[in-house]
Amino acid sequence: MKLLLLIFSIFFINIVKSKISATSNFTANFIIQDDCYLETGCNIINTAYWDNKEAFDKSQESTFIINNLVIPIGKTALLIISNSLIANQLQVTFPTSATISLNLNSSVTVNGDCKFTNVKMAISTNNGSIMSGTVEFVNSKVALYNGSSISTTPNIFNDVADVTIDVDSMFSLYDTSSLIGNTIVSDTSIMVYDNARIQAVNIQLLNGIEAMTSSSIKCNQMDIIDNGDNSPIVVYNFVGGLDASTLITSAYNPNKNTTITLGPSVIGSMQLFKGTTLKTLQYSNSLVSIGDAVIDGDIIVEQLTSIRISPVTFQTVVFNGQFTIMKNTTSYLSNITFPSGSIISPIDQGSTQYSNIIIEEGTIDMQDGFSIYGSITLKPDTTLLTINQLILEKCIISEGTVEVTSSLVCPNGNYEQLESGSLILHENTRTYIFILSNNGLIDIVGQNVLLSANVESEGVFQIQPDCYCEVHGYMDLFYDSILDIGGIGPNTAKPALSIYNSLRLNGTLNYNISAPPTNMDSIYYLIDSNIALDGNFSEFIPTSPSFLEHYNIQFSFVVTTSSGNAPGSLEIHFNFAQDAPKKSDKLWIALGITIPTIVIAILAFGIYRYRKSHQYKDYKQLSDGSNSANIDDQIFNNHKDNDDL
Secondary structure, eight states: OHHHHHHHHHHHHHHHHHHHHHTTTOEEEBOOOGGGGSTTOEEOOSGGGBSOTHHHHTGGGOEEEEOOOOOOTTOEEEEEEOSOEEESEEEEEOOTTSEEEEEEOSEEEEEEEEEEESOEEEEOSTTOEEEEEEEEEESOEEEEOTTOEEEEOOOSOTTSOSEEEOTTOEEEEOTTOEEEEEEEEESSOEEEOTTOEEEEEEEEESSOEEEOTTOEEEEEEEEEOOOOOSOSEEEEEETTOEEEEEEEOOOOOTTOEEEEEESSEEEEEEEEOTTEEEEEOTTSOOEEEEEEEEEOSEEEEOTTEEEEEOOTTOOOEEBOSOEEEOSSEEEEEEEEEEOTTOEEOOOOTTOSOOEEEEEEEEEEEEOSOEEESEEEEEOTTOEEEESSOEEESSOEEESSEEEESSEEEOTTOOEEEOTTOEEEEOTTOEEEEEEEEESSEEEEOSSSEEEEEEEEESSEEEEOTTOOEEESSOEEEOTTOEEEEOOBOTTOSSOSEEESSOEEEOSEEEEOBSSOOSSTTOEEEEEEESSOEEEOOSEEEESOHHHHHHTTEEEEEEEOOOSSSOOEEEEEEEEESSOOOOGGGHHHHHHHHHHHHHHHHHHHHHHHHHHHHTTOSOOOOOOOOOOOOOOOOOOOOOGGGOTTO
């Protein structure tokens, strides 16, 4: 297939070359007439203005040249194309010192090249158009109006510029006019107004663009290129938006700052290099959507705008620049890593306007401490990793997973965790929230976890084996909630769960031990409240009954509080798994202890007398002791009726 394409390409090029060479003899040069100096101008599609009338008979094979015009001092010339022209080539060069312009009110179709040098040109009607193989503007001033257009014929060589605008030109589109090409290269700042549009396979901009509201810029690839001049700031404003499969910015130049402002835009993939700042259009209520991205430059989400960064290949985006989120903004993020210093939220304290982050897919990894004046929302199956302190002026609404490895602070907001959400608190973490509403899972996976919050749980509050948590606030466990203590050792310095306020008990308690008892007085400290335990669990469920059976022990719960505001705790005391002695068995137990003692005494005395009568010098005394067990038979068998829980 590639071989056939190569053969076709060579064949096509040879045909074009042979055609151009075969038609090079058909050339017509423009001769200016007196009526061209009138205010109404002259219609140049007339054989009277050309030195080769035969060229009009074979115009498709002819080259039309307007050049070497001599304009009298003080005169103004106006050339008009009011009839259609089909040409092989068109070359227009005006003298730089003269006042002359070209108005195009009809269609010009050029099979080959079309070049304008020093031309002031207006294309001002719906019928006004240039269709050419290539179009080049040098030091020209071009304006398109009223549905007029400049376009190039499609070709397979998209790496060759077919629309070129040099640095000294001015190019403007108005109304519903359009510029359409395969590869458009502009070294000037193009102006796009009203509903005008630019569309190409590849657009290369070297010196800025101003695309106003309702304008349209669409391409497969947009290249922002440094033209090497001394301009310290270059501005690319896509107010009407940009629709590009790929956006690539210029390589880093320490002497130049490039700013790209986007209205409602869709960018399939982006390479944003250092020294370039991409901004959303302030107050526009617009959304900028970006797919795969390499971000070494900066992104600013301006007020009343939104941005979405969502890699379609699920490859993590590393945000090596700065991500600045202003107030009244929403940022939809997926699979992004934010290194140190990469998030900035410059909103004044006390403001009632916030910035919001919505995690749509994958993992957002915040690798340093960040302060965000707003909130974070997690969609299902998403993850937020916080490596250092995270401060959120509002807080979090979570259907995903939030992992806190250092500190989470919500000074003025509540944490709302929905059914699919989970909050994982690691060792030595500090979490400060006013109200933590849990319908999902709170998982304590380390020791010395401080949760400074009022916890209202209808979900699962889980403490992993040998971990413990202090809750500085109240805790309400609702009817369907579960408190799961995965395992606690005997006689620990702290209980698995400490509440510095009251604890309302409801739902189910799952419990387990992480180590066997060390002695008969071993106690497993589950829960402690500084104020009171209120209510009762509906079920007490050992999560590993076989583990308890292995050590042949059974548990009884002890509540060290009474009703009212009194500190209390819930503890587990253990007994050996055997029946307690009955009253009718006490006599037999007494006999079973007394008779063996008498028999042993008689035998010992007889042996003593025997050895003494045989005059043994050495002897041994047989002694014996007895053991007793203090068995607690006060087991709580019906916890539902225990008013102290």
